[in-house]
Structures are given as structure tokens and as C-alpha cells.
Amino acid sequence: MKVDIVGNMCTWTQELSTSYIIDDKIMFDIPQGSFKTIYNKYNITKIDFIIISHFHSDHFMDIHLVLDILCHYCDKKDITIIAPKGCRERIIEMLKIVEVKYIEAYMNEHVTFIDCENGKTIKLGEYKIKTYKMIHKDLDAYGFIIENECHEKIGFSGDSCMCNSLHKILRHCNSIFIDCASTTANNKHLSVDEVIELSKEYDQVNFYPVHFSYNALNNLKEKINESNKNIFITHQGQVIEAN
Numbered sequence: 001m002k003v004d005i006v007g008n009m010c011t012w013t014q015e016l017s018t019s020y021i022i023d024d025k026i027m028f029d030i031p032q033g034s035f036k037t038i039y040n041k042y043n044i045t046k047i048d049f050i051i052i053s054h055f056h057s058d059h060f061m062d063i064h065l066v067l068d069i070l071c072h073y074c075d076k077k078d079i080t081i082i083a084p085k086g087c088r089e090r091i092i093e094m095l096k097i098v099e100v101k102y103i104e105a106y107m108n109e110h111v112t113f114i115d116c117e118n119g120k121t122i123k124l125g126e127y128k129i130k131t132y133k134m135i136h137k138d139l140d141a142y143g144f145i146i147e148n149e150c151h152e153k154i155g156f157s158g159d160s161c162m163c164n165s166l167h168k169i170l171r172h173c174n175s176i177f178i179d180c181a182s183t184t185a186n187n188k189h190l191s192v193d194e195v196i197e198l199s200k201e202y203d204q205v206n207f208y209p210v211h212f213s214y215n216a217l218n219n220l221k222e223k224i225n226e227s228n229k230n231i232f233i234t235h236q237g238q239v240i241e242a243n
């Protein structure tokens, strides 16, 4: 599977927050401020599916701009959005707030919403997407395994601290894009040390850490060496052929 890293950082950096486009077809999270890059660098009209891991602004806030493009320039194509429960209602509120209520008519006819649930498998085109409830403070937040027809399985932790679901994803995926936002263990995000420990425990899995603060990125660069063969430092704009 091709994974375009649109952004790999957290909110408090100059770079884009973490999001991906997978095989040109699946948009994974749409952070605030990411639309300018998505619009100019990638082809939104190819998007068939959107996955939203949770509703924090750095994962969700530019979605109305993507829907506006699909509504205007794609002959009103049908798309599916996989997200935590209540996504449709939140977008409708957003459309009111930013005065683009005309998108609601497009949404009603052409957008299908599928709610994430822990352990649920969703078949979408040639993909199987399994959703896992993660622990990200008290939010309804999800991680995923996306599997294609060649049985390549890519894990995405979304935003999560250490939890059982993370181990379930790691037991079943070949590669993982994993939260590495923090320098200390906490109840919202994984720390650099936790990611390094997981990479040793699951040494057959390729680890692509994301959602960095500058401190976490520098800390990871200091701590990894030749022995951490399955950790790959990511950067904005990178294209990864993950399998």
C-alpha cells in the first residue's frame, strides 16, 4: 500500500499535523490547516473513503473544505466516511458555523457514514478496515488496520496511549504508523520510550512514528541507533510503500 504522509507533526509545530492519503483513495484524518497542502499537492477528486480517528481539531477540522471540493468538482461523487459516532451531526454544525450550508444537500445524497466500533470490520471496495477503540484521555478515539486484497496490513494507532488495542493492532499488522507525541508516558499519547520498547517486542513490524512534538522528535533521534532496525523516522511529504 502506498502511504503519502501529508503531515507527521502535532499542533504546536510549524509543520502540518499528522494525516495520510493511502493509495490515493483513502484520506486518513484532515487536520486544521492541512487543506491548502492537500488541495495543491494531492488529487482530492480521487478520494473514495475518508477515515476520521477522532474529533480533535488536528484530525478533523478541515473536512468541510474537502467535502466542498467533492461537492463541486467531482460530479457529486459518492464517498464513505468512517468515523466515531456522531460525525454527520458534527459536520452539519460545522457547515452552519462556517456558512457553507449548501454542502449539507450533497452530504445527504452522496455521503455514507459508518460508525467506528471496537473490533468492527468494515469492507470498503478492495479494503478491509478493522476499527479498534483506543485510549486517548476520555475521547471516543480509534485505531485501525487497513488490509488490501494482497493481505498487506497497515496499522494506524491514531492518537493513543499504551493500551490493549495497541497490542492487538501490533499483533496483526506488518507496519504501523504510531503516535509518538510525547517524551513522557501519559494518558493521551505514547512516549518515545514506549514506542522504542514496542518496536523491540514486535520486531517483525515496521514502525513509522508520527504526531511528533519537537521534543519528542529530537528525543527519538537521540535514542535510536543501528539496533533499532524497524523504526523509521518519518517526515512531511514522504511517500512510503508499506506492506
Ligand SMILES: [Zn+2]
Pocket (backbone or CB within 6 Å): 054, 056, 136, 159
Ligand atoms: Zn487527539
